[in-house]
Amino acid sequence: MKEDMRSEGTGATGALDGLKVLDFTQMLAGPFCTQLLADQGAEVIKIEPMAGDTTRKVGPFHPDDKLRAFGGYFQSANRNKLSLVLDLKKAEAREIVLKLAEQADVVVENYRPGVMDRFGLSYEVLRERNPKLVYASIRGFGDPRTGSSPYMEWPAFDVVSQAMGGLMGITGPDENTPIKVGPGMGDLVPAVLAAYGVMAAVFRAQRCGRGQFLNVAMVDGVLALCERTIYQYSYQGKVAHPEGNQHPLLCPFGMFPARDGWVTLACQSDDFWRQLCMLIEREDMLSDARFTDNQTRVQNRDAVYEAVSGYTTRYTKRELTERLGGHVPFGPVYDIADIHADPHFRQSGMLAEVEQPGMDRKLAIAGIPIHMSETPGSIRHRAPLLGEHSDMILREAGCSAAEIARWREAGAVA
Template structure:
């Protein structure tokens, strides 16, 4: 019987020079689908290894939850790229790779002599992916090219904060680091597209992903609203500017979401609430009328929802109209949906007696299912194997370890 592949990307090798969140999340997505991701870390390791959080029973503290979550399924080698030998090793890795991903500031790889232009001489099929705050000058020099950027910078300048918040005057940071996570997804998508092209024509290319651009692309609605309506969208609280009801209302023990903006779903909701009279109310007769009279629509729904708990509302509304309770992680962890879909996965954690829970793989494939096959690596855990694979003898590896070229 033929062994099932690790995933759809089995056979693709990626050299991963990234740290923090955007780059590691990109390469994590690829590793989850079977790609061989070689995480090239500085001799002292990715800075997020020491950032925690750590569990009380962790007696090693080799890495915390942050690192464990986004670096699973990867192999690690510690490499000093400031040395000539270290750079030579990286070049040898690149010769056998399909892609390289980095998220340094513009110019760092050039100063190391490891620019895209230099590396493509070693491997013309190489797909070189960079994730930077404001993109790379190769595809369009931004006036902010040299600015450092993190998640809140991308959220702020890309427009998502400007339409998120409790009222029109109060912008709000989105909870998860979408300023990193969305560019990561864009980069993974771009990498796969470019690798497919390289395998077809035998030539790689540079893939440039800007964090700020990625957020703006996610906020595409504000662009056409300005163009079509001549407006400058602001935060709308927990409601949608163009649809109603399409947002959050209170329950006895928290909040729920309802998206009953179509006439069909609105009528069903009114029947469930025993408010059939609302279907005849001129303020709510059409989709457009409900948007124009959002306050009255939400007031009517909340008068009903406040009489029930979230669980009671699940029984009343679930499966009948688009509805979902606002969950916290304790509720997610006990909901059968996430267990059946393997969205909370336990992995071994070095130094702990009990496994660590991390998020599962949301992309499901029937023939080549991605999976979490191994925990995040220890620093340099796979150095020997990786260097042997590119032609170094065991005695050479031992010597380079002594010289601290590798770890």
């Protein structure tokens, strides 16, 4: 395996070519944030502890994987990155970080508040070395530099931020049964917001020469996703609860049974409602006073859903796709086998195949959903092996072979 994988794949650089990011993150929220930057061409140096990011050991592992260096979890959130292993408890490792920070544009970390400070690598210390540095943190409940919270010191993961950010409270089959959303939205939404914040801060730094500290609290990111619940409470005094697969303000807008599964429809506008009534051969509903506009349909939602379901249950998902698809907002509920079979996802590049160390064939992970005409992002290489690029990164930072050997002997570098 080549030490420098940056030339693998398409060779495309992307809109963020030239942006240098030091990535101190682990698990999902931080790594997904920095992967978004890497996908668009940024050079992301993943600085890992001696044991590596904990998700390297999580799996899942393919049964044919002879090496088991990392599984699907790590691969899916760490592609396009370089790996440098440092023991930040060692003074030599901290000096290396300070040297790298002088050449970097961005630092991202998702430790609890104060951890980087105790390493002697706080934003304030790094800013002294590089005033243009943008320093981003993702934490459960924020950072003292940008706000306050009674829960500042609490650890948090996806399930906690989904719960306290309000997402679970509006998700479920009925108002008494909150449910965790399947994907790690408590991690992924803050990750996307942090990447957005990084680029906003970088834009300013490039214009005025000054970086800044930014933080995304995971619970705040989830609450932003649940924005509807805030105005429902302030405008109507309504406490939102789980409402199954229907929408509280739009109708019909939700999920309907098919003969072999489920489909979705979003025909809340009068024009789409009219088209839907004609497509399902229920023109009689167009003259029914209960369904004249979205507001009346919301008030009589049970009758709407009963009528539409009476049609959809007669057909399979494929048959409904042929009858309704492209005419009104419609989509079958897919499982991953359906997604692999649908040509859209192959053509859009969302089923991306990458090398898996220890195997002689590639495996699929989620692709890049941001499509640019002039500087398309790309998956240039797989996730890195632990410490795969340590020597290369240090050499490019101006460190000599003797220095690297001495640091490795001292246990500061691996």
